[in-house]
Amino acid sequence: MEHYDVAIIGAGMSGLSAGIRCAHFGRKVVILEQHNAPGGLNSFYAKDGRKYDVGLHAMTNFAPPSERRAIFNKLLRQLRIDRSELNLIEQRSSRIAFPGTDLRFSNDEALLESEVAQAFPHQIDGFKRLSETVRGFDDRELEAPYRSARVWVEGFVSDPLLQDMIFCPLMYYGSAVEDDMDVGQFVVMFRSIFHEGFARPVDGIRRLIRVVLDRYRKLGGIRKMKTGVRRLRIESGKVSRIELENGGEISASVVLSCAGLPETYALIQPPVSEDLPSLQGRLSFAETIAVYRSLPETWGWGDDTIVFFNRSERFHYRDASDAVDLASGVLCFPNNFEFGDRALSEGVVRVTCLANHDLWRSYDEAEYAEAKRVWFERIQGAILPLMPEFTRDFSSELVATDMFTPKTVHRFTRRSRGAIYGSPTKIKDGKTPVSNLFLCGTDQGYLGIVGSMLSGVVMANEHVLKGVG
Numbered sequence: 528m529e530h531y532d533v534a535i536i537g538a539g540m541s542g543l544s545a546g547i548r549c550a551h552f553g554r555k556v557v558i559l560e561q562h563n564a565p566g567g568l569n570s571f572y573a574k575d576g577r578k579y580d581v582g583l584h585a586m587t588n589f590a591p592p593s594e595r596r597a598i599f600n601k602l603l604r605q606l607r608i609d610r611s612e613l614n615l616i617e618q619r620s621s622r623i624a625f626p627g628t629d630l631r632f633s634n635d636e637a638l639l640e641s642e643v644a645q646a647f648p649h650q651i652d653g654f655k656r657l658s659e660t661v662r663g664f665d666d667r668e669l670e671a672p673y674r675s676a677r678v679w680v681e682g683f684v685s686d687p688l689l690q691d692m693i694f695c696p697l698m699y700y701g702s703a704v705e706d707d708m709d710v711g712q713f714v715v716m717f718r719s720i721f722h723e724g725f726a727r728p729v730d731g732i733r734r735l736i737r738v739v740l741d742r743y744r745k746l747g748g749i750r751k752m753k754t755g756v757r758r759l760r761i762e763s764g765k766v767s768r769i770e771l772e773n774g775g776e777i778s779a780s781v782v783l784s785c786a787g788l789p790e791t792y793a794l795i796q797p798p799v800s801e802d803l804p805s806l807q808g809r810l811s812f813a814e815t816i817a818v819y820r821s822l823p824e825t826w827g828w829g830d831d832t833i834v835f836f837n838r839s840e841r842f843h844y845r846d847a848s849d850a851v852d853l854a855s856g857v858l859c860f861p862n863n864f865e866f867g868d869r870a871l872s873e874g875v876v877r878v879t880c881l882a883n884h885d886l887w888r889s890y891d892e893a894e895y896a897e898a899k900r901v902w903f904e905r906i907q908g909a910i911l912p913l914m915p916e917f918t919r920d921f922s923s924e925l926v927a928t929d930m931f932t933p934k935t936v937h938r939f940t941r942r943s944r945g946a947i948y949g950s951p952t953k954i955k956d957g958k959t960p961v962s963n964l965f966l967c968g969t970d971q972g973y974l975g976i977v978g979s980m981l982s983g984v985v986m987a988n989e990h991v992l993k994g995v996g
């Protein structure tokens with residue numbers, strides 16, 4: 528049986544980042560991935576000759592290279608990735624669109640402050656206080672036990688509409704909890720979206736994945752694709768053997784898993800005494816992708832990079848009661864980053880809405896195909912009123928469409944209930960009841976592309992490399 532210093536379950540962004548750290552410090556490391564493509568929730572594919580990204584609207588935490596203390600720049604240093612390799616371009620601006628009230632924001636945090644001052648003059652002092660408290664928040668407190676951010680924010684901002692407008696982007700981009708989030712997670716998301724901002728590699732997520740994979744490979748890291756982990760055999764409180772779905776077996780001194788909390792616990796044999804269903808996330812999403820012959824700016828929609836919209840009186844972020852919840856969502860225009868002369872040749876509109884995992888999984892093949900057709904149309908209809916020229920019929924310009932559902936997420940990543948943000952229970956120190964098994968990524972508590980990469984680095988530093996470098 529081959530032995531490794533470190534075995535990593537999953538070639539998601541956190542697993543790959545952890546792999547780079549371990550390999551950089553000379554550890555013999557293997558990444559075991561059940562799928563044939565790396566990147567996990569962040570991936571890419573081609574359909575009918577067209578390339579699509581999965582899992583990238585925007586990378587959060589944008590900071591200019593000069594800000595050496597910024598999280599993003601620290602992350603790249605930890606991974607020894609040269610920032611210029613990513614070819615990052617910034618967002619134009621984004622918007623929180625609620626009935627009758629809009630708030631714009633960009634990578635210049637002053638824009639949001641001035642928008643709040645204009646739309647909510649009686650709340651601006653509280654908003655500024657909130658923003659400064661978030662900035663000065665003690666990082667050690669980020670690890671504190673769960674506290675309701677909804678209650679915490681009321682201490683700064685009293686208008687429910689402004690509260691909802693602040694929470695909408697932060698929840699959509701990073702909460703595994705229904706209708707609320709942890710204060711620590713709120714602080715992380717507020718900083719990464721409102722204080723820092725959005726960017727993307729010019730070529731999309733494939734560029735980031737290629738850079739990370741190249742780095743891992745050059746350091747001698749081993750990657751085994753289509754190699755799912757079937758079981759983690761425990762002896763004397765430690766993982767003694769890793770049984771693979773292809774019938775093989777390996778052993779490792781340390782096992783890091785980015786597969787998720789309930790998903791990882793389900794691999795442990797004999798089982799740990801946890802109520803696995805209670806650990807499963809409840810929030811999943813559907814996303815439509817529409818490709819147009821023309822660019823959004825020719826429809827008068829060239830400013831918005833991301834629009835977080837809510838169409839009802841209060842904003843709700845919870846498991847959808849119907850197959851898709853059209854009351855709120857996220858609209859992404861990949862064209863509306865600062866591409867300069869490298870503009871995409873086609874217009875792309877992506878819409879993400881909350882969706883009901885159980886319903887989507889209950890459909891047979893024909894029902895599933897029909898539900899996708901029906902909900903694609905409904906989602907496009909729901910966003911029309913947000914468009915500047917919404918009376919115009921764009922259907923003749925549509926050249927390609929695609930859609931994914933909670934079923935797709937589950938199928939490709941094995942996330943239980945298709946829960947992109949994983950379990951509502953986060954294990955911030957990464958520790959499990961098994962002494963050499965640790966979590967990294969989403970269920971360690973850092974979400975999103977940058978967050979999960981950071982988690983991989985932090986968990987590798989803490990549980991594999993402590994005291995090194």
Ligand SMILES: Cc1cc2nc3c(=O)[nH]c(=O)nc-3n(C[C@H](O)[C@H](O)[C@H](O)COP(=O)(O)OP(=O)(O)OC[C@H]3O[C@@H](n4cnc5c(N)ncnc54)[C@H](O)[C@@H]3O)c2cc1C
Nearest residue numbers: 537539540541561567568582584585756968969975976979
């Ligand atoms: C549609 C969509 C849009 C998104 N948009 C954004 C965005 O704009 N910005 C942003 O920052 N984030 C976005 N995200 C979120 C971001 O992609 C995730 O938070 C992040 O990629 C999670 O990484 P991870 O490493 O924690 O987990 P994952 O990516 O889930 O990786 C887990 C890996 O483990 C593998 N695995 C599971 N079980 C096993 C097993 N038994 N054996 C072997 N391998 C296994 C899976 O196949 C997977 O590759 C989006 C996600 C989606 C789906």
